[in-house]
Amino acid sequence: MNVAYPGPWPVLNDYDALLMDVARRIQLSKTKHEVAETNFRALCQYVDREGSPLENKVIECYPSGSFATGTAIASRVAKDQHDVDVVMELDVASNTAPSAILSLLFKAINGEEGSRYHGKVTQNSRCVTVEYDDGTTVDLMPIARIDGPERAGNLFHHKAETGESYHKRVNPWGFAKHFNDHVDFDPAFHDLFKGRRMLVEGKIVEKAETQPMPEHVPIEEKSARVVALQLLKRNRDIVWRAPSRKGRKPPAIALSAMSLDAGPVHPSLLDEVIAIATYIRTRLLETNGPRGTVRVVNPAYPADEFTDRWPENKTAQDLYDGDLRRLIVDLYKLRNEDLSLAEQQEVLKRLFGETAASYAIVSKLEAQRHEMDANRMRLTNTGKVVGMAAPAVVAPSSTPAKAATREGGGELSQ
Incomplete structure (x- = not known):
């Protein structure tokens, strides 16, 4: 606290x-933040489109991690690029094989040759990543809700090269709320x-x-x-x-x-x-x-x-x-x-x-x-x-420090 x-x-x-x-x-600029939000919302709608392997299965999408807590930074500063982490809640059984869910999400986004995101999509062990022409990325992590606290769910982990596969209980929405409530x-x-x-x-x-x-x-x-x-x-x-x-x-x-x-x-x-x-x-x-x-x-x-x-x-x-x-x-x-x-x-x-x-x-x-x-x-x-400096800005008396609201971004450098 x-x-x-x-x-x-x-x-x-x-x-x-x-x-x-x-x-x-x-910092991620206001313009880049708006682009990030537009990108991830478009992706969520695309996954839920008619004819998608996950049609009518997308319950909700929301930013997670740094993007949700206001601690995000531009991933590549000189190019003003950003990476966005997004939770995609799916209406699927929470015990579905992780490889099946990640594969379905990859197919839903990658689509047919010539489609919007084809060739820009990578399947990872816990998410599917879309990379845009400017180098910015969106990581979409699918989860399925489980009984327990609000928004708790199972994350799907599958590492193809080793065969490692399991479900992990997570609550990224709960953490973002907790963090923002305290800061x-x-x-x-x-x-x-x-x-x-x-x-x-x-x-x-x-x-x-x-x-x-x-x-x-x-x-x-x-x-x-x-x-x-x-x-x-x-x-x-x-x-x-x-x-x-x-x-x-x-x-x-x-x-x-x-x-x-x-x-x-x-x-x-x-x-x-x-x-x-x-x-x-x-x-x-x-x-x-x-x-x-x-x-x-x-x-x-x-x-x-x-x-x-x-x-x-x-x-x-x-x-x-x-x-x-x-x-x-x-x-x-x-x-x-x-x-x-x-x-x-x-x-x-x-x-x-x-x-x-x-x-x-x-x-x-x-x-x-x-x-x-x-x-x-x-x-x-x-x-x-x-010499004589200009009068400095003096802050008022101490108050409880609080400050994080949603702002886009990712992490790396230059």
Whole structure:
């Protein structure tokens, strides 16, 4: 449960402004969100079309995971691409052979040669993926409802290459509701960052007025916890780009679940990232799972285990612990050391990738030049600012941090 931060809320620090600009760069745009929603709704209707192998079998479709909790990020930042996870509830027997359900869903989408999605569809062990011409993807996970809490169902798992096949009890709708009920709009976080300018087509402009659109939430209307989770996901994705990295990435849903127990939400975005990463590291000391590893479950439906496939073993668990330790060390360096702009950019690049790091540094320079034009500060040749700065935005007293509403996206990088 998130609670109010016990201390006074600070001014907008330089390191928090940098992280906010990184986070802003990895957000899925409102336009891309609308495209994502259009795509998945079209797919659901297509599966249920006349003549489909699953005609009249689609009960409901809804986004799940990061897309449903507002923690999604653009999967490939430079290209503004996104990946969307969608639950497709089917009117089928919950004990139907997993291979049969996944095969039917694949056939329903792939269709005949020359049809809308033909050749763009891949059958995976738990979902069917559609990849669009621009590289964005939609993963459709079929489930069949079972007795129990609202929206609980059986997931169908079938791995063709090994013959592995089983049903898994899940409740993605329940988790999204639980997460959003515990992390909501945070006025203090909004006020702290509302004056932060953003770079648009090479020019500094004031942030547009926030719009009360439930399907897409501006970054300032999210909790520091939600934005910190997005930064953790970005860091995870950057680390997993290394050719030497094998095996599964830590699932975003497990990170989100653990973050809910990370204590009071910090007003500083950097401190919040450190706090969540530190708490997850304490969880990674646990060995109570079936493979002698950490066990994370859906708080809304404990039968739904989020760590059933990761970590594969203690080595994989320790590997991510090392990643988090390096993240924390670099964030302390960003906060506590007097780094030049080049050094700041190098830290951000190491943590969040070149595209996001460059955006943050350019935004900082443009903001500084904007202030210099107003004769309020002077920039030295090392990139440091001296002189009188513009009045900082000061947030109001601490309030319970809440902020996640539905927003599209996926995960990876550049």
